[in-house]
Amino acid sequence: MIVRGSGSTLWDSRGQAYLDAMAGLWCVNVGYGRPEMAEAIARQIERLSYYHGFSSMATEAPALLAERVLAWTPVPMAKIFFGSSGSDANDTHAKLVWFYNNALGRPEKKKIVSRERGYHGVTVLSAGLTGLANLHEGFDLPLPMIRHVRAPHRLWEAAEGMSDDEFVRFLADDLEQLILREGPATVAAFVAEPLQAAGGVLVPPPGYFPAIQEVLRRYDVLLIADEVVCGFGRLGCWFGSELFGMEPDLMTVAKGLTSAYVPLSGSLVSERVWGVLADASPGVFGHGYTYTAHPVAAAAAMENLDIVERDGLVAQAAARGALLNERLHAAFDDHPLVEQCATRTAWARASPSAASSGG
Numbered sequence: 075m076i077v078r079g080s081g082s083t084l085w086d087s088r089g090q091a092y093l094d095a096m097a098g099l100w101c102v103n104v105g106y107g108r109p110e111m112a113e114a115i116a117r118q119i120e121r122l123s124y125y126h127g128f129s130s131m132a133t134e135a136p137a138l139l140a141e142r143v144l145a146w147t148p149v150p151m152a153k154i155f156f157g158s159s160g161s162d163a164n165d166t167h168a169k170l171v172w173f174y175n176n177a178l179g180r181p182e183k184k185k186i187v188s189r190e191r192g193y194h195g196v197t198v199l200s201a202g203l204t205g206l207a208n209l210h211e212g213f214d215l216p217l218p219m220i221r222h223v224r225a226p227h228r229l230w231e232a233a234e235g236m237s238d239d240e241f242v243r244f245l246a247d248d249l250e251q252l253i254l255r256e257g258p259a260t261v262a263a264f265v266a267e268p269l270q271a272a273g274g275v276l277v278p279p280p281g282y283f284p285a286i287q288e289v290l291r292r293y294d295v296l297l298i299a300d301e302v303v304c305g306f307g308r309l310g311c312w313f314g315s316e317l318f319g320m321e322p323d324l325m326t327v328a329k330g331l332t333s334a335y336v337p338l339s340g341s342l343v344s345e346r347v348w349g350v351l352a353d354a355s356p357g358v359f360g361h362g363y364t365y366t367a368h369p370v371a372a373a374a375a376m377e378n379l380d381i382v383e384r385d386g387l388v389a390q391a392a393a394r395g396a397l398l399n400e401r402l403h404a405a406f407d408d409h410p411l412v413e414q415c416a417t418r419t420a421w422a423r424a425s426p427s428a429a430s431s432g433g
Contacts, residue, residue, distance in 0.1 A: 226276060
């Protein structure tokens, strides 16, 4: 039973201390017990503990937060819809994708492609997007409009002797063949984490996302970047999309947005998608939650992002990540249970450059 936390250390009910190397579930980016966070949350509760965001109503903190997050995205985004978890944000994206295609008069274009070993949540729809069998079994999942392709898992998916370029081409062809089998007029979106987290911390080979995006554009398929784990500095840059060359139409954020002090997620919508939604008939996107754009969560996010900027945590993550990578290579390159692959070298090259852009 964990009862207390400070910085990166946790204590259980018997007084035993633990290093929380995983930061909760990849989410406590600024560490536990920050007094600034408690004070910001308390100030917002005293001022306005809650008001809804329905029927043209709004509160100040989420509006300020939306402006701030949209200014940082690696590609231009027009709007953000706030929820409470990465799971519900990915559900929101599915509804946005379907609404978008209905507005364009394409009612058959509804299938969403995910990847094996990907993690996108555990709600009824997002659990199906998640490419882990133990989250499907016993639940009649995934839903019928969801498909999966291979993960960029070199150890299991690449043929022996295959170069990175050949592996990238193999994965892009795998996606294209699936789209052609299903029918391009039925495939609406492809969802991917920049770096697959829960599925095994899988780093895509260099050139993977540009090649994937080439296929998506050919068949007018939207790209959803699930930045729930990677976003807000975990990879040494603000968003994983920057590091791996993703140009998403939609982005999912959560976890590091508030460092998990208060639940908050966001579904970011590009200008391309928003333009269609705004002009749609009947024009009402009938969606929202009681806790959508919660002012206390937004105030927590604003303070959290202040800390990330003030403490230079993005640049620190890049520098320390590069050092850890170097130490791991030195310790384990010759270990008989460690498989070497070119992707690791590519990640080591990427990290220092991220440090210069992440501060």
